Amino acid sequence: MSTLFIKNGTVISATGATAMDVLVDGETIVALYVPGSDLASTAEGGADRVIDADGKYVIPGGVDVHTHMELPFGGTFASDTFETGTRAAAWGGTTTIVDFAVQSHGRQVRECLDEWMGKAEGECAIDYGFHLIVGEVNEASLKEMSTLVDEGISSFKLFMAYPGVFYSDDGQVLRAMQNASDSGGLIMMHAENGIAIDVLAEQAVNRGETDPVYHGRVRREELESEATHRAIKLAKVGAAPLYIVHLSASEALEEVARARNAGANVFAETCPQYLYLNLEDHLGAPGFDGAKYVCSTPLRSKHEHHHADLWKGLRTDDLSVVSTDHCPFCFKDQKELGRDDFRAIPNGIGGVEHRLDLIYQGVVQGEIGLARWVELCATTPARMFGLYPRKGVIQPGSDADIVLYDPNATWSISVDNHHMNMDYSAYEGFEVQGKVDTVISRGRVIVENDNYHGSKGDGRYLRRGLCEYLM
Ligand code: DUC
Ligand code: ZN
Ligand code: ZN
Numbered sequence: 001m002s003t004l005f006i007k008n009g010t011v012i013s014a015t016g017a018t019a020m021d022v023l024v025d026g027e028t029i030v031a032l033y034v035p036g037s038d039l040a041s042t043a044e045g046g047a048d049r050v051i052d053a054d055g056k057y058v059i060p061g062g063v064d065v066h067t068h069m070e071l072p073f074g075g076t077f078a079s080d081t082f083e084t085g086t087r088a089a090a091w092g093g094t095t096t097i098v099d100f101a102v103q104s105h106g107r108q109v110r111e112c113l114d115e116w117m118g119k120a121e122g123e124c125a126i127d128y129g130f131h132l133i134v135g136e137v138n139e140a141s142l143k144e145m146s147t148l149v150d151e152g153i154s155s156f157k158l159f160m161a162y163p164g165v166f167y168s169d170d171g172q173v174l175r176a177m178q179n180a181s182d183s184g185g186l187i188m189m190h191a192e193n194g195i196a197i198d199v200l201a202e203q204a205v206n207r208g209e210t211d212p213v214y215h216g217r218v219r220r221e222e223l224e225s226e227a228t229h230r231a232i233k234l235a236k237v238g239a240a241p242l243y244i245v246h247l248s249a250s251e252a253l254e255e256v257a258r259a260r261n262a263g264a265n266v267f268a269e270t271c272p273q274y275l276y277l278n279l280e281d282h283l284g285a286p287g288f289d290g291a292k293y294v295c296s297t298p299l300r301s302k303h304e305h306h307h308a309d310l311w312k313g314l315r316t317d318d319l320s321v322v323s324t325d326h327c328p329f330c331f332k333d334q335k336e337l338g339r340d341d342f343r344a345i346p347n348g349i350g351g352v353e354h355r356l357d358l359i360y361q362g363v364v365q366g367e368i369g370l371a372r373w374v375e376l377c378a379t380t381p382a383r384m385f386g387l388y389p390r391k392g393v394i395q396p397g398s399d400a401d402i403v404l405y406d407p408n409a410t411w412s413i414s415v416d417n418h419h420m421n422m423d424y425s426a427y428e429g430f431e432v433q434g435k436v437d438t439v440i441s442r443g444r445v446i447v448e449n450d451n452y453h454g455s456k457g458d459g460r461y462l463r464r465g466l467c468e469y470l471m
Helices: 038-046 082-091 109-120 139-150 170-183 194-206 213-218 221-237 250-261 272-276 279-283 289-293 306-316 355-364 370-384
Strands: 003-007 010-013 016-019 021-025 028-033 049-052 057-060 062-067 094-103 127-134 155-159 186-190 242-244 266-270 402-412 431-441 444-448
Touching (some): 003 038, 016 370, 062 082, 062 370, 094 109, 127 139, 139 170, 170 221, 194 213, 194 221, 213 279, 272 355, 306 370, 355 370, 355 431
Parallel strands (some): 010 057, 155 186, 242 266
Antiparallel strands (some): 003 021, 010 016, 402 431, 431 444
């Protein structure tokens, strides 16, 4: 097995920044050294390869716990396959994803899971795990949920939105929560009142309001906060921990903060799109361009204070994780399905490649510190979803998933330089300070000098443990 010595960098962890040299043996981090020490010189002298990280941050590889490669949605499929999507993730410094296997309505969990395992196996550039979307809560799926926790699929997404597709009613939600309470699983909730949204959407279309912006106007903030509130209360009744996905709005955040202040095991994530994009400028872009920004939960109004509140939530830990909800669709032929009716626009934004950079802008702008950046993008997601300390930290014994990040590089995001399988970028022209320089996945240098050196099948399936935050 070959050894790799990374010297002169600043190692960033969830607790701070320290000048440290890092020794990797094969796939594993084996030691950290005080730079310039005798031990460091000996380790460097014996290494097969030395990388000079002078001027760079040395951070744990990103852990994106919310992606949807190949997701079937609205008569089409998310445009990134496990191959293309995980390669794009690697380019952006993410070395682990947790994607969603989907139990579709009317089908057995096990059969669906096998199918999703098959889609990913041998295709991924980086390590990957799965949550399960429980498309139908019934006796059979509840039984499987308990078994799956022991098999390393320890989190389950339920939807209070999308009636007739993924939707679970309150009784089903409660039963799934009771099950998770017994098994140690974590319920992830898409918290929007889908029944009410469908009424408003139909009324809007009947009035001739068919443009993409109405997707955001009918998915009202109240319908996110109401569902968030309901989910929190149901989780209390079911004695289950709860993780709210893709939280986008101030009022929903207030519900989470209130529950957390009361000591509940309630957690939430947000995504870069809710920190940088908005309803008027993006969803409301001229012509049909707003379709590029149709996702659910939707982008919120710039005239309110959602962005500022979400950044604050990231500082206070009322928001504990930043994921991407990477769910890309091309504009041509996919987003275009909804030209005459926003309800037919496939929901999703691709962003798996840009999470580290976009959240690093929060460091540049003084919203969060360096340690919090790493905590939000790597350490907490790993702990939340049973991957720590294998992932999410640079310490002896952990997988050698390491990113060298250049804090001084500047560039702009574009469809012309991204690697996701999308014909547009939701962040086109967005100027970024900081850049992923080198990416190491289980000891292999897969991105270096703007070249990709990995191959499909490098990534391994991760059996996950339980959420670490449950009390
Ligand atoms: N939201 C999206 O935007 N896309 C896929 C599913 C979801 O909940
Ligand atoms: Zn969702
Ligand atoms: Zn999602």
